[in-house]
Amino acid sequence: MNWxxxxxxxxxxxxxxxxxxxxxxxxxxDLILFILRALVRSTLSPFFIKxxxxxxxxxxWASLPVVGLTAFFTGGALALQIYSGGSRLNAESAVPSIxxxxxxxxxxxxxxxxxxxxxxxxxxxxxxxTMKVTEQLDALITLGTDPMKYLVAPRIIITTxxxxxxxxxxxxxxxxGGYLISTERLGFNxxxxxxxxxxxxxxxxxxxxxxxxxxxGLIISSMGCFxxxxxxxxxxxxxxxxxxxxxxxxxxxLASNYMLTEVMFKQ
Amino acid sequence: MTDAFExxxxxxxxxLSKRFDQKTIFNKxxxxxxxxxxxxxxxxxxxxxxxxxxxxxxxxxxxxxxLYKGKVLVKRNRKKVFDSFGMLFQGGALFDSLTIxxxxxxxLLNNEKKISKKDAxxxxxxxxxxxxxxxxxxxxxxEELSGGMQxxxxxxxAIADKPSLLxxxxxxxxxxxxxxxxINQLISSIVKKEGITSLVIxxxxxxxxxxxxxxxxxxxxxxxxxGSVSEMEKSNHKxxxxxxxxxxxx
Numbered sequence: 072m073n074w075x076x077x078x079x080x081x082x083x084x085x086x087x088x089x090x091x092x093x094x095x096x097x098x099x100x101d102l103i104l105f106i107l108r109a110l111v112r113s114t115l116s117p118f119f120i121k122x123x124x125x126x127x128x129x130x131x132w133a134s135l136p137v138v139g140l141t142a143f144f145t146g147g148a149l150a151l152q153i154y155s156g157g158s159r160l161n162a163e164s165a166v167p168s169i170x171x172x173x174x175x176x177x178x179x180x181x182x183x184x185x186x187x188x189x190x191x192x193x194x195x196x197x198x199x200x201t202m203k204v205t206e207q208l209d210a211l212i213t214l215g216t217d218p219m220k221y222l223v224a225p226r227i228i229i230t231t232x233x234x235x236x237x238x239x240x241x242x243x244x245x246x247x248g249g250y251l252i253s254t255e256r257l258g259f260n261x262x263x264x265x266x267x268x269x270x271x272x273x274x275x276x277x278x279x280x281x282x283x284x285x286x287x288g289l290i291i292s293s294m295g296c297f298x299x300x301x302x303x304x305x306x307x308x309x310x311x312x313x314x315x316x317x318x319x320x321x322x323x324x325l326a327s328n329y330m331l332t333e334v335m336f337k338q
Numbered sequence: 339m340t341d342a343f344e345x346x347x348x349x350x351x352x353x354l355s356k357r358f359d360q361k362t363i364f365n366k367x368x369x370x371x372x373x374x375x376x377x378x379x380x381x382x383x384x385x386x387x388x389x390x391x392x393x394x395x396x397x398x399x400x401x402x403x404x405l406y407k408g409k410v411l412v413k414r415n416r417k418k419v420f421d422s423f424g425m426l427f428q429g430g431a432l433f434d435s436l437t438i439x440x441x442x443x444x445x446l447l448n449n450e451k452k453i454s455k456k457d458a459x460x461x462x463x464x465x466x467x468x469x470x471x472x473x474x475x476x477x478x479x480x481e482e483l484s485g486g487m488q489x490x491x492x493x494x495x496a497i498a499d500k501p502s503l504l505x506x507x508x509x510x511x512x513x514x515x516x517x518x519x520x521i522n523q524l525i526s527s528i529v530k531k532e533g534i535t536s537l538v539i540x541x542x543x544x545x546x547x548x549x550x551x552x553x554x555x556x557x558x559x560x561x562x563x564x565g566s567v568s569e570m571e572k573s574n575h576k577x578x579x580x581x582x583x584x585x586x587x588x
Contacts, residue, residue: 117448119448125435198435201434202433205429205431205434206427206428206429206431207431207432207433207434209392209395209397209427210427210431210432210433211433212395212396212397212420213395213397213420213423213424213425213505214420214444214445214448214449215417215420215421215445215448215449216444216448216449217417221448
């Protein structure tokens with residue numbers, strides 16, 4: 072009797088794991104098809120130029136303050152931490168190069184990606200989910216316009232193109248934050264600090280930073296659009312779509328960051 | 339108009355069926371909408387009236403066939419067919435990121451036979467007048483309008499491209515009796531004046547009486563009763579009778 076109970080519990084657990092794995096695989100397949108469809112349709116006319124311009128303002132321009140502030144404070148904190156750790160090894164002079172390389176290769180794209188994920192992915196998911204539950208997506212179709220072309224393609228294209236630009240600006244501000252703290256608070260010589268910063272930066276660091284940012288941009292917009300389009304009816308559906316978009320975008324950013332770092336890793 | 343012209347079928351469904359998992363919404367539904375006529379679809383909640391409309395518009399998968407002017411509608415030809423369709427959604431479904439004039443002119447500015455912005459604005463003003471609004475609302479956003487005004491704007495958007503077939507999903511839902519009356523009046527006058535074929539899904543017998551020529555009463559997923567509006571009043575169909583004059587619960 073007891074053994075039967077244990078056996079049942081084991082099979083229930085196994086079947087629940089199996090069901091969830093299958094669901095996850097189905098959703099991953101759905102997502103890949105969704106992104107491919109959006110990318111293919113974005114190459115076909117009409118191009119809805121106005122909608123692209125609107126997204127530049129909403130996604131690119133409006134994210135600038137969030138990215139700038141985050142990068143500035145993180146740059147400052149990074150300089151302090153590296154100084155504190157470096158002083159134990161008499162390596163204080165490494166602060167400028169580590170701040171620059173750390174920001175370019177890692178912190179810049181990841182922080183920018185996470186901040187934009189919180190802002191843009193949530194906004195896209197909420198907007199599209201609301202459009203779905205209020206039948207605006209159906210209205211678009213009946214007006215002869217493909218929602219994938221009109222809504223999804225501009226968001227994916229603009230986020231993928233503009234996240235590298237935002238990251239580049241974030242990198243400059245972050246490095247400047249480190250410079251400001253190092254020269255004003257830690258007593259570094261401004262001229263030597265800048266010289267040391269630029270001495271160790273390589274083209275590969277910049278390419279790595281911008282490549283990561285472009286991939287994160289694709290992830291952020293795809294998650295927002297995908298969960299927005301899949302939203303079920305009602306306010307609960309909109310809330311769920313927004314949460315799912317932000318959580319999955321953040322996890323995928325961190326996971327793909329590791330994978331990209333592994334690919335671009337140089338000893 | 340000749341009888342043959344009058345008898346021309348604009349839209350037809352053949353053995354149209356829709357299931358959600360194990361639940362059958364409707365089964366082998368055969369409808370015919372004749373040219374220039376207004377057909378009303380009535381029925382209790384949950385009988386699949388709105389689902390039927392979504393199937394016809396291709397917003398949901400279905401079994402069976404839907405024919406428009408004798409041609410079977412498939413994914414490939416639907417976009418072309420949408421050019422001659424107009425749809426008024428239950429909640430209006432106005433795009434909240436666009437102004438009123440951009441909403442109404444959406445199809446005019448984005449379809450293949452694009453017109454200039456100047457011509458579109460002129461058309462929009464004409465359409466606003468025809469639905470009883472004036473041009474002052476042009477640059478307002480949808481949320482700045484009342485429910486009745488939003489319905490009028492949605493109606494203007496639906497007729498902007500001069501459709502030959504109009505669909506109405508619960509045109510008076512959520513409106514007060516006097517606004518409902520004026521919306522019914524407006525739809526009826528537009529449909530009759532332009533001779534547009536239309537399909538009206540409604541809970542409101544008043545809308546059906548005002549707008550439609552024929553009525554189809556859906557019952558348990560199939561056609562329970564069908565006839566003209568005048569016949570509807572004299573029908574002996576029990577469920578339809580109860581539906582039209584519900585007895586008070588004491």
